[in-house]
Amino acid sequence: MSGVEASRELEGRSGLEGRSGLEGRSGLEGRSVGAARCAVVVLAGGTSRRLDGVDKASLVLDGTPLLSRVLDAVAGHEVVVVGPRRPVPGGRIVTWTVEDPPLGGPLAGLAAGVEALDGTMSLWVLALACDLPHAADAVPTLLAAAAACPEAEALVGHDVDGRAQPLLAVYALDPLRRALSGAGDLVGAPLRRLLAPLSVEAVPLPARATRDVDTWQDATLLGVTVPDARPSTRSPASARPPGAVRERSGTPA
Template sequence: MAEFAAVVLAGGRARRLGGVDKLLLPIAGRTLLDRTLDAVAAADPLVVVGPRRTTARPVRWTAEDPPGGGPLAGLQAGLARLPLEARVVAVLAGDHPHLTPATITRLLDALRAAPEAAGAVLSDSGERLQWLVGVWRAGALREAMPADVRNRPLRAVLAPLAPLTVPAIEAEASDVDTPEDLRRADPTSE
């Protein structure tokens, strides 16, 4: 088993992008999902929560219950696919085009340096925590999971764990939710 596992949340309806499967949108020749998976290529296992898609690397697929139950339901489903011996897990949304293995390494290093911390999350330039770009102690996540996760905000469950904050470098924290986000992520696409 690798130093860490990963759960990538790849559900959602992409309403602000007209309902397209945004995770299959290309950014500099790679899909959004593959770019996110590249950032956690060292993870084992690598679990993706959402509809099955073609990916450049092998992953374990699962789905949240109920379907469309939100990110917290997705996280719960992803955690259920990890072996109990998994100690650290990267938790990412699948729509972050500028994440790299170096991003994940910085988060892992921060967590390693603070043994009492439950997790470490990226913060954007406005110092807002990016709850879906972080690494966590798997036990802390499992203990924090409420019995009913349907449509509950992820932040409401993760914030009480008081994660460490790791400032983003350049566009690392950006995601793709709108056509403008897509243009910013890949200016060559126009």
Template structure:
């Protein structure tokens, strides 16, 4: 497979966490954003869609308006992608690692994309690797606001790595992640 860039979505409102700075939350001595960026360490470039931070080193961009949602954030991040493939990753996945990203890359090579699947087999739309041209084409005519609505028609390969697909959207999920590190 050709090279890839990483687009990390890090600008959500974290409503279920009381508006906390979710990407900046510490899990095992590193922020969630640092953990996700480390998982994408093989990327030619890392693009973070969200507020600028001292770490990780990345190109930081913001959707307009900030916090507009995952599809506008994807549009903004994808505009910075130069490689033929990109990893689309949420900044709240403490168990995502480089092996999971490589598994996604290998699976994506069979089509236009691949996504992690949770323990029930449901796709995690913010944990995938995509052919940049296919997503650009899908975005060109897409009026919706749902990542599933945008990406599901590309028929991604599901990669059943449930632990890597776990995100920290609630205080309970964050406590479980912290207890594991």
């Protein structure tokens, strides 16, 4: 895969066969994979078709953009955001990248994010979608699960109905890279292609943690709004071409 643009910024699989042995596992609480051992990839691209093209990452809950809420949930971690650069909280170092070609789907986006982590010292990757207003409710549980089950290759969040959430999950970095390398053409590919070869542990999560914003109805139910006025449809041209950059400030260069 070519094309990493850096600056410091998976079709849910129903029926995922993952073990649910973390429920009731002794020693889970109070343990966690530290920030030095777990990098983060946030997917913030896509067309937002069911939101009339409105940028999900810029939608607001309690005065804070959804992307900023996700970044707040992983403060202290090495972070890559896949998608067009946007303002982020001041002083935070974020690596930005876009998949090649842009809008190639979540699997291609995740691969681009992992590629941007080349040289990282992390052993784990926490994958998150940008439209999870309450990601902070899930992150500690996922990191604790990784600490409690280090032999797993993927610890995938599951909602209260038992549905897998591959973009609310922790992956062991080396197995993740191998799975991506062996997944063939990633553009438009379903996330189950990534998960199939991995040893998966199911991580039950509370309902609020797994609720995302796919439609205006979702936004209304969650209390999510547009910042001021509904922005115009964003085109793929708003994503920068491949090439790496690092950014510390909250305002894009």
